Amino acid sequence: MGHHLVGPTVWEARVTDLLIHGGLIIDGTGNDPAAGDVLIEDGRITTILQPQTPPHHQAATVIDASGLVVAPGFIDIHTHSDVSVLLDGRAQSKIHQGVTTEVTGNCGFSPFPLTPSHLHDHLALLAGIGDDPVQPTWTDLDGYADAVEHAGIALNIAPLVGHGQLRIATAGLAEHAGTETIGAMRALLSELLEQGAFGLSTGLTYVPSRYADSAELEALCTTLAGYGRLYATHSRADGFAGAAEASTLGRRTGARIQFSHLAINQPGLWGQAESLLKIFDDGRRGGADIACDVYPYDASASALTQYLPPWVQEGGVDTMRARLADPGILARAESELAAGWGAGGRIPWHWDRVVLSRTDGVLDAPEGATVQDAAAAAGVSPARYTLELCREGGNRVQVVLFYRVEHDMRTFLRHPHTLIGSDGSALPYQQHGRRPHPRAYGAHARVLGRYTRELGDLELTTAVHKMTGAVAERLGLTDRGVLRADAVADLVVFDPETVIDHATYLEPCQPPSGIRDVVVNGELVLAGGIQTAARPGRVLRSR
Structure with a gap:
């Protein structure tokens, strides 16, 4: 085990804040489970003891975990909860899954840095996450963290810097970034890393992140490597070319690379996952930390x-x-869009596979309908309908x-070098008819159950x-993600026999089963499956 089970004679009798008694401890290291009692005081695990029946330890609160697993709280390495936690700090969809830390700022989107002269473009980019708008009272990570913690959140945030916002802050929406602009980006990135950002993310299919060439990315990753921070990339090209680009970047700069939401979206390449994984394996053998x-x-x-x-x-x-x-121009755009999407328009459209999940009433487009059906009802082609939706709704249409x-x-x-991320946000269950992707409500429970x-x-x-120790190691979090003495008390208690997701594409806003108790920074935020009023979450900093 990563921790040591200490006999009861070592224990000094004193009242602790919380005792989790009789559970099967899976400590987040990948080692074998062992029965144990977890004692928590002042927000940290003080000791892990051999279980005693009845428990001999005194505690303000005792949780009976008999027949259940006690594990570190899950760390979601890829989320878009930057805005959603400000709108509703309960973070219901993630707390009920056992997630205690959200890594935000992914795909080039983050709520900082912001410059007043480009605020309109900053907010337009941020709308791409899919949340209701907010009016920022901050410009940097420090200010954002103050706003989040003042509002109160139930879980922790580990923020990345979004390259899209970094670029807008220094170059607006300009396509070309010269040496001076890249230098300004590196300087601003360094400031945010000094404030504790865990790294940088790119969204290389989104404007303006997509404008970055290899020289720009290498310069930024060199800065990240100097701080030992993470580079998370939403790939420029789908699949194989993007994997090769990311591996090359890691090898040339020494930066730690996280390839986001690995997938094969081209129908002609479905079934070739092993070939794609080989590119990453070859990259690691060549010296890339990816x-x-x-x-x-x-x-x-x-x-x-x-x-x-x-x-x-x-x-x-x-x-x-x-x-x-x-x-x-609209006619030209319609013709090109109809031919396909993705890098070079190589991926053919199957409009019956594209579902409108959020429209905010733009063109009276029905949420939950396919683009094919909605376009037919409107009497236009799917490509024209898509262009009209984007023209009217901008990045809000999801x-x-x-x-x-x-x-x-x-x-x-199954691959040994993949981690679990949801690519979803921490959301309330009440969505007023909207249908977010079910990943926000079920990803971690789905991994454990299905x-x-x-x-x-x-x-x-x-x-x-x-979901825990491997993610913490990737982020450089040294006191979370594992159960051991003196680690921060982020924990989840779940039933391995019943844990399962219930969120579906048509009915996504449903909690999973089997997640019973969740502790964040030593405080119970989910007790017996019911969320408490506690808001102990923090914006974490990399140091």
């Missing part, structure tokens, strides 16, 4: 604007709207794409490791 994350679903979700031809998106949302107001196969996802899940217990793709200790 790993991946995956979420356990065969569909993705994002802003609809992501799928437009690059030239349509140039200049941001306002420029796009003006451009598409020209009938000739879709779910059923462009993956489970075989590939399961192959990725892919561990039911299908046997992972051993339970391995599944927990991919």
Whole structure:
């Protein structure tokens, strides 16, 4: 075990804050489980003891975990909870899954840095996450952290810097970044890393992150390597070319690379997961420190604007709207979009696989309908309908794409260098008819239930490791993600025989079963499956 079970004679009798008694401890290291009692005081694990029946230890609160697993709280390595935790700090969809820390700022989106002169473009980019808008009272990580902690959150946030916002802050929406601009980006990135950001993320299919060339990325990753921080990338090109680019970047700069939401979205390449993983394996053998994350679903979700031809998106949302107001340009865009999407438009459209998940009433588009059906009802082609939705709704219009196969996802899940991330946000259960991707409500429970217990793709200790200790190590978190004396008391108590997700694409806002108790920074935020009023979460800093 990563911890040592200490006999009762070593224990000094004193009242602790919390005792979790009689559970099977899976400590997050990947080692074998062992029965034990976990004692918590002042927000940290003080001791892990051999279990006693009845317990001889005194505690203000005692949790009987008999027949249940006690594990570190899950750390979701890929989320978009930057804004959602400000709108509703309960973080219900994640707390009920046992998630105690959210890694935010992914895919080039983050709520900082912000510059007043470019605030409109900053907020337009942030809308791509899919949340209701907020009015920032901050410009940097320190200010954002103050706002979040003042509002009160039930879980922790580990923030990354979004490259899209970094670029807007220094270059606006300009396509080319020269030496001076890249220098300004590196300087601003360094300031945010000094404030404790865990790294940088890119969203290389989104404007303006997509404009970054290899020289720009190498310069930024060199800065990250100097701080020992993470580079998380939403790939520029789908699949194989993106994997090769990320591996090369890691080898050349020495930066720690995290390849985000690994998937194969091209129908012609479905079933080739092993070949894609070989690129990462070869990269590691060549000296790149590269790993991946995956979420356990065969569909993705994002802003609809992501799928437009690059030239349509140039200049941001306002420029796009003006451009598409020209009938000739609109006709050209419709023709190109109809031919396909992705790098070079290589991926053919299956409009019956594209579901509108959020429209905010734009063009009276029905949420939950496919683009194919909604376009037919409107009497226009799916490509024209998509362009009109993007012109009117900008980045607010969100879709779910059923462009993956489970075989590939399961192959990725089993690989030793993949971690579990949801690519979802911490959301309330009440969504007023909206249908977010079910990953926000069920990803971690789904891994434990379907892919561990039911299908046997992972051993339970391995599944927990991919959600806890392995993620903490990747982030550089030294006092979370494992159960040991003096670690921060982020824990989850769950039933390995019943844990399962219930969120579906049509009815996503449903809690999982089997997650009973969740502790964040030593405080119970889920007790017996019922969320408490506690808001002990913090914005964590990398030091």
